[in-house]
Amino acid sequence: MVASSLAVLRGSRLCQWSWKSWARLLGPSPLIRGGQTTWARTNATLSLEPAGRSCWDEPLSISVRGLAPEQPVTLRAALHDEKGALFSAHARYRADAHGELDLARAPALGGSFAGLEPMGLLWAMEPDRPFWRLVKRDVQTPFVVELEVLEGHEPEGGRQLAKAVHERHFMAPGVRRVPVREGRVRATLFLPPEPGPYPGIIDLFGVGGGLLEYRASLLAGKGFAVMALAYYNYDGLPKTMDILHLEYFEEAVNYLLRHPQVKGSGVGVLGISKGGELGLAMASFLKTITAAVIINGSISSVGGTLHYKDETVLPVGMNKNRVKRTKDGLKDVVDALNNPLEGPDRKSLIPVERSDTTFLFLVGQDDHNWRSEFYAREASKRLQAHGKEKPQVICYPDTGHYIEPPYFPLCKASLHSLVGGPVIWGGQPRPHAMAQVDAWQQLQMFFRKHLGGEERTVPSKL
Structure with a gap:
């Protein structure tokens, strides 16, 4: 059709355009070759x-x-x-x-x-x-x-x-990275580019050990002084987490409070998984934790004993017979831990009812690491039963264990150092991704409200 129209126009006095001019006007077109459609080269x-x-x-x-x-x-x-x-x-x-x-x-x-x-x-x-x-x-x-x-x-x-x-x-323009080797503390402090002081936050990850900085570095670009804190298997720290002393975490808090770029008489704590459990313990035993965001954390000590001065929190028991297998042969450990509200496992409970900290619990309702929603609801009950403020609990359907900063892909399964093999973490890709975007905004708003601080916008160009 196009070719015949061009042939007619070419013989007409009105046709002053070249074939290339017509091609530019009409754009690329599909060509039928052997019953298959291909497309002429474009300038995409x-x-x-x-x-x-x-x-x-x-x-x-x-x-x-x-x-x-x-x-x-x-x-x-x-x-x-x-x-x-x-x-x-x-x-x-x-x-x-x-x-x-x-x-x-x-x-x-x-x-x-x-x-x-x-x-x-x-x-x-x-x-x-x-x-x-x-x-x-x-x-x-x-x-x-x-x-x-x-x-x-x-x-x-x-x-x-x-x-x-x-x-x-992972670092907005001007964000400063300061390695911390102060006493026993092994950490990295990230400071925003503008003059301070800023609200201070301690950032804790899970059982993998070492020092992960990417969440702290991103959060510093939003106007917070954030300390990514290692607590085992890193630079002279204990090789395992069989025994953890909260005095170590208290030392890190005191360092942050003394820093001239940190404001206020208290700090925030942000923890996920084992880091969420430790954040809950810090808020329960230390009086300088003003606000805490607990992402899929436990209300009992898992995998080791916690000590603070003359008090001890024992590890919760585990029943390997409750570990299930998926159709792909992977381990599902969601029911492996004992109920910390029953029998001798009550000695593993973190005394959250003592805390005067303001809490935000972020929960993946399809978390297959442990019963995160049950833990968050129980922490809320215990706080309210002792006359404390009702914490905010945000639950995300079809969301797994690793609620990361926005746009990290869902980790469906990976090696678990305590289990000694690959386990599933739960979640569906799209709802998990949407939860990460919302959780990132929620935790920033929470810390600004309870620690003080102005909203910062990451520059669009680095």
Whole structure:
């Protein structure tokens, strides 16, 4: 039809345009070859905003221009972690009538996810290694994300139409990283770029040990002085967590309170998993914890004994016969721990009822590490029964154990150091991703309210 129209016009005196002019006007068109549709080469461009680089917890706008009208394409994103593991995701799309594609308006037609998911190419990433979790260990370097636009809906066979490389950083411009080796304390303090003082927060992770800084470094970009604190298996600290002394954590709190860039007479604590349990213990025994955010934490000591001065909290018991197996042969340990409200295991309970701290519990309702919602509800009951303020409990359906900063992909299963093998963590990718975005905002609002501080916006360009 197009060719015959051009032939007629070419013989007419009205035809003053070249064939190339008509091609520019009509745009690329599909060609039928052997019963299959292919697309003429386009001048596709892949645009990202912010361009070039951004902070990991910052939304990223992704759009494509210069495609043929309604052209089918596949978008793919990939990054390598610091140990060389590949994480990737892909989704199928169709350009609009103008040959444009905006992930904020165009639903994915399938692939790693479906529907309107502007950040799906990041949170839906999966590793090429089994039982592998995406963790950032060196926050002074970014993750480098490669994005591609591929022709058609076959991610492995489509011709590349456009490509972009984007750096996702973990330190906002001007954030200062200060290693701390003070007495026994082994930590890293992150300070915002503007003049202080700031609200102080101690950040604790789980049973993996060592020192993880990525959550603290991101949070410092929001206007908080955040200390990422190691507590075992790191730089002269105990090799195991069989026995932990809360005096160590008290020493870290006192260091933070003495720091000239930290304001107020108390600090906040942010903990996940075992770090949530320790945050609850700090709030129960130490009087200088003003606000605590507990992410999927336990109300009893797990995996070791806690000591503070002349008091001891014993570890809760575990019954290996209650460990289940999934259809894939992985361990499900959600019922393995004994009920800390029954029998001798009551000695494992952390005395949360003593605390005058204000609490926020963030709970994944599909947590398969332990019964996080039960623990949060029980902590709330015990506080209220002793005349304390009712804590805020936010529960997220279909959300697993590792509630991370926004856009970290769901870790479905990985090695558990206490169990000695791979376990499932629970959660479904999309609701888990949405929970992470909300939880990140909730904890910031909570700390600003109870520690003081102004809302800070991460610059759009680094």
